Amino acid sequence: MNRRTLLASALLLPAAAAAQPAWAPARPVRLVVPFAAGGSTDVAARILAERMGETLGQPVVVENRTGSAGFIGAENVARSAPDGHSLLMGATGLLAIAPHLYATMPFNVERDLAPVSMAFASDLVISVANNVPARTLPELIALAKAQPGALNYASSGAGTTTHVATELFRLAAGIELTHVPYRGSSQAMNDLMAGNVQVLVDQIAGSIGQIRDGRIRALAVTGTARHALLPDVPTVAEAGLPGAQATSWGAVMAPAGTPAPAVARLAAAVREAMTQPAVRSRMSAAGADPAFSTPEELAAFIRAENQKWGRVVRDGRITVS
Template sequence: MKFLKSLPIVLGLLAMPVAVQAQDAAAYPERPVKVIVPFPPGGATDIVGREISDRLARALGQPFVVENRSGASGNIGMEAAARAAPDGYTLVVGAPQTLTINPQLFKSNPFNPQKELDPIVVVATVPNVLIVNPKLPISSVKDLISYSKARPGKVNYGSSSIGGTPHLSSELFKSMTGTDIMHIPYRGSSPALTDLMGGQIDIMFDNLPAALPHIKSGRVKALAVTTKQRSDAAPELPTMDEAGVPGFESQGWFSLLAPAGTPPAILEKINAEVNKILATDTFKERLANVGAQPKGGSIADFRELLNTETQRWSEVIRFADIKVE
């Protein structure tokens, strides 16, 4: 009898954490939220991160303040987020490199992003685009292949960092075309693009949002996109498959995550708000203008993508024998 009398109290105590979480989520956010971008300003990760942060600030009534913390191929910013308090007031913008590629390349990493960060939502996907210095005598992918084969080891390519999808796209291109092109890694997309326009490097793959303004201005020449379908932002560009490299495919995507242990109710609230934002015509148009497409979906969808992408890039890394010392 005593047990039965105390049962409602026990059940009430068990339910308290859920009730507290619901209250926290209802009031969230009550102060500014920091959004870490683990790469320098100007790249695609930064562009998409700032766009969604701005919309979340408008929707939720508190600033979502972007902080660029670059270095170590994105690992510095990702680790800073993983070590932050799991209260919803630190988020991080994730990408294939930082979530599915780096853990396979940096064996001595002191943290595992897929275990120490909670996924929230995939915001957008973007194709990579193959671009060249406009002064080179190259107008197509086939031209580039011929030009490179005539100069083995003399043509170089830049990348935003070691292990990013632009880097792996370049290595996949080399493997599929039999070309010998030298890699010059940079700390971010913006400095690599600057050197491409200045003629210090010859070619590079980059996420379309970062490259698109320079393509439109004529400061770089675009040859093809890396997705199966042409991009709505640049429909005149062929796919790599159409341009003469059958079966070539890669893309980038950008997401939001929080430190592991962040209350699920807060994660679900952010997920729901982002999905609402992605459904608006104004945000769709804004993403299209920078070469991206809205993604969205549930937290479970994001977890499934992480598993799929980890396997995809594992095969490319082994195929290209990419190592990080």
């Protein structure tokens, strides 16, 4: 399963899928976001929660439980009663990258969490500072090969999606770059605009304003097709580097053991939300492509993403302190 397949599934629903599963929440549903309020995952969760609440007949309340790379919020859901009233908005780093970075985690993704539905996906954009002479991705690669290790790339922190996605790009291009981790994407962006670092791979939503204002230069997007917000920026495949395709995504998870009817009903509520034009418009404006899936499709997708990012962590020799 790839992101385009998941997004396209909206057009392939059989009529039987529209039937409402025989379960309904008896009280408000918690949707735990394991990251700070105001971030892209939080914004997407709040857009989704509002519509899900209308569909389920009970409020879906977003609850931010931050800390420890998202482990605190994820463990809280994993240890909650498996009755359909506690959900997690998981993300790429937490569900597919962290298991390969940490020797021990307070929860196991496959054992302790049950997939419900894909929720959104966000392409990334490879950008450079204006003082970098490269105008295209091949030119950046040539520059890096001519000066191994001389170019610095910023990330929002060691082990984050921006870090590992840049390593995927570096490995695919066969170049050496020097990693400069920051505490958050805003600090990384500020130093890119100042020219203190040369390269940043980040979500389009976090870079689009600076790109449009001419404060940084976009060279390629990491999705399988050009992005609507950056129609003139080629994909990595168009730039000759298909091995650098990457997506940052969010998915709704429940505690393991949640009854199948509850999981099915919750997945149907996500699907219903993501087919609404108003929801899709708000998600797209926030830089996220709305998506949904069956629980089985999501389980297969997470397994594939774990295999992909596990290879990058190993080949890139990525570690966290």
